[in-house]
Amino acid sequence: MEINVSNRGDYVVAELHGPIDESLKPALDESLHPLVSDGPAKIILDLSDCQRISSAGIGHLVTLVSRANTKGGRVVMVQLTPFVKAIFEATRLDRFFDIKESVEAGAAAVG
Numbered sequence: 001m002e003i004n005v006s007n008r009g010d011y012v013v014a015e016l017h018g019p020i021d022e023s024l025k026p027a028l029d030e031s032l033h034p035l036v037s038d039g040p041a042k043i044i045l046d047l048s049d050c051q052r053i054s055s056a057g058i059g060h061l062v063t064l065v066s067r068a069n070t071k072g073g074r075v076v077m078v079q080l081t082p083f084v085k086a087i088f089e090a091t092r093l094d095r096f097f098d099i100k101e102s103v104e105a106g107a108a109a110v111g
Helices: 022-029 031-035 055-070 081-089 103-110
Strands: 002-007 012-018 042-049 076-078 098-100
Touching: 012 022, 022 031, 022 055, 031 055, 042 055, 042 103, 055 076, 076 103, 081 098, 098 103
Parallel strands: 012 042, 042 076, 076 098
Antiparallel strands: 002 012
């Protein structure tokens, strides 16, 4: 898993590349958890290059979102692939995660 983070002023866009699985944890620990730990971060997760997701990956995303919420931050997921979207709907995580269609819609949501 690779994460490319770009600062957009009031928020960051994190582009995830690869499967959302156990390999996500080290990438999150390095690039996104420090942002969440520092205070109310606004993060947009671009999942357009994530074709697969596992239960471990779901757990890591839940942890990130929960930590952000606890610190007054916000995580919005955008551009879900059909498989990831179907998994979120089947598990009803689409009710827990804040999901938008595009980066622009995500930016408006974290605004």
